[in-house]
Amino acid sequence: MVQSTNDRRRSGGLFLVLALVAGLVVPAAQPAVAAGTALSPARVIPAPVSVRPANGVTFELRPWSVLSYDPRLPRARQVADDFAAQLRPATGFPLPVVPAVPGLALPGISLQLGAGGQVGEEGYQLDIAADSVRIKANRAAGLYYGVQTVRQLLPAKVERTSVQPGPWTLPGGSVTDYPRYGYRSAVLDVARHFWTVPEVKKYIDDIARYKINYLHLHLTDDQGWRLAITGWPRLTEVGGSTGVGGERGGFFTQDDYRALVEYAGAHFMTVIPEIEGPAHANAARSSYAKLNCDGVAPPLFTDIYGSPNSTLCLGKEITYEFLDDVIRQVAALTPGPYLNVGGDEATDVPKDQYRSYLQRVQAIVAKYGKKLLGWQEVAGSTDPARTTAQIWFPEEVDQQAVADASKHGAKLVMSPVEHAYLDMKYDENNPAYPVGQFWAGYIEVRDAYDWEPETVVPGIDGKSVIGVSAPLFTELVFERPDIDILAFPRLPAIAEIGWSPAATHDWTSFRDRLAAQGPHWDLTGVGYYRSPQIAWPPRETR
Template sequence: MALPSVVPAPASIEADGSAPFALTSGTPIVAAAEITDATEALQSLIETRTGLRLDTREPADSAADARAIVLEIAGDGAAESYRLDVTEASVIVSGTDAAGLFYGVQTLGQLVEPAPGGWQIPAVRIVDAPRFAYRGVMLDVARHFHDVATVKAYIDRTSALKFNHLHLHLTDDQGWRLQLDSRPLLTEKASATPVGGDPGGFSTQDDYREVIDYAGARHMTVVPEIDLPGHTHAVSLAYPELSEEPVLSDHIREIVRDYGGELPVNRVPYDGMAVGFSSLKIRDEATNEFLADVLGEVARLTPGPYLHIGGDETLGTSAAEDYDYFIGRVSRLAASLGKTPVAWHEAGTATDLEPTTVGQFWGYVEPIDGMDAKARGFTAVGSDQGKLIDTLAFPRAAAAAEAAWSPAAGASELRTWESFAARVGALAPLWTSQGIGFTPLDGIPWAVEVAAGADRGDA
């Protein structure tokens, strides 16, 4: 018997082929008043998918809760874990904590399917918990600026796949995207340019707080990146005295030749694709004051534990000892601000690196081209980098989510390409109803929903 399709694959899923739970407009959601995130998420999921707006009520006796969807926090088990039991009589989602309940609701939303004249949820029992505690996606708002509404939509899409960290790449050669009171010229003079002439822009501090709060309600931690000491051409527009002249290597000229645009010029806005040419003045005291202002303010604005300091592709930094000095100093500065420093894998070569620093491979989820040698001494994580968003991130994000959440490949019969392709293909109707403009890649059997399956507003 075929199992219901769930992505990422759960730790355990069983179905016995018994009658499904009939979902109608009269189905209540039963949850304690303090369970708001999961309740609101489930209401939104079901309404978007089916057109049904389910009422909520607080728990009563068990008889009164029959024919209901029950949400509860059980308080035992691994962090972020949940159980989901669906029978013909009831649906019970039980989370160890609020995050686990939220993720159980996301799984339940994937199970909703059309039935003759209405909607149903197949009878199933799922016991689930994450493989990795840190499950992150990246959104680059520096090369292409995205407003608050777009970032919030990305949070909705990725938290539904059980990602729990959002890495915001806030600064790069093309633009500076976060307004800072201590250094107002960064957004006044360095936020207008993106790659390829798209609209620029920046987030105010209120915008940034709104994103953090929205992410937090979906159990996602924001990880801000201020990319240093390279990827800092935008700084030259606001504080030219802090920037070295661009280093125009053959590689930089090749990128410009292949992708178009102009060679970078200090103090001139840049919208090209090349990277690695820029650098701050490493040992200048004015640079140290700039770093203290910028990182100190970002740390104060960010409640999460991480502060990403970049450290990648620093071809414009004059000497290895300068890079080593800079990364050591800045990683210690981040730690002194009460944050866990995060840096790209190249920072692993620094001999004076703050010991608590977390390393991140920027190329792939596994190191290539000697990345692992550079990342010595790190606790390391991979990255799923999302840019232009739906068409490039989906279904790619689903594959990354499966690697981050599900049992290891070989530990579950679901962790095969054939299983994943079938399960992610079955999400097409849900993603379409949510307005996700995914790329329908060849080799995946994308489901097409029969219109007669759903009377979208009726019991």
């Protein structure tokens, strides 16, 4: 049997560990390591809850280091395996992954169970000593987020795919960290322009570093229907055939979608599917004439902004049979708790009819075991105790309806367009990169960072806010590099608002920490915008 390179590395590394434990191999005397910089959040985004530096203490990852994990913690092995795989190419070290041995301290990085109730299910405790690194958590998600912090603390060259010279050091100290909000989302619009499975996976890779835990896929709109639905083949054959400007048509098969759900899950990220209605439905209406009140399918819509007559026929029972079938299939494909039903910009629907539609749709969503998520317009038209509303345009929101809904159990996600919409341009005079919209204004990095979720809508119950979201709609995004330059460096700003305590919010600190992300992005192929607000270091070459 031929043994793969990775197998040889693991088995050889494990033999070395066992030999060390047995006292058969003694590593050569270690060279003295200069006292490292005290542990600081100066390179970490989102900012941790608390940091306790250990002055003069430095940990160095070495050829005999191992990654150990507590087998009592489900998925701990997965986190350890993935982390080792990320570290091996640049370090050249075997980094075997082994179960922890009770009472035996193995040299290297250990992933452990038991961080205490304070950190909850996503938090972690990180302790960096001269001879070991310990990440403790109550759930594997906490281990994963602790690993993201360690990756940022390591030299940026750890992102390279070929062996690099060391040393591979971490500053000593302790970090206690957990999220402010349990909902930290990025919206990716695949409806206006279609993005392939590999393109979406790369986005998942990049945003997971900043502890984003929900990927909201905008699957349907006027310009495209992007998920195959059994029994309704024209949705993708016709509705998925094009996009804005007639470009980037396409769709996900159900197997494609399952692959994305699985890939996101491996990054401790939950997919939220959005199926638009009653408006923004021209792709569906173009596919099936029976979804129109006059029984005539309108032409495909490829303009930038929404179709002026894009509403499903709400007086026909076939509309609700259609929605029931779609929601049933999408819910079965999606293990997460939420299903987004849109609900926005249905300006041509009478209020009573709109309310009746949403109540029927909410019942369908509940029938298939999901929680209804919708844009801000759904507040006041659904059962608040079973509703999550995403605030996107605070200037036009019905403040009283949202405040009342929040006080009767509705949950709120904040993504104010003037701060959080990543599809807006950075500034008015940016000839180097003209892609993006500006109908909501220009959003530089500081604009994306300087806002407070619980004051976006006056009069709400602050406890109803469960998190934040960073939407990226793609009407004017035609190439995959456009996504990178619009999302980075602004997405980390939204991520920090969602994760870090309000007390840590500080533009000067964030600006410096953001600059430290640049070399990591250079080496992982993230084509970010070098905002003049940030003192970026020189570019790294891949």
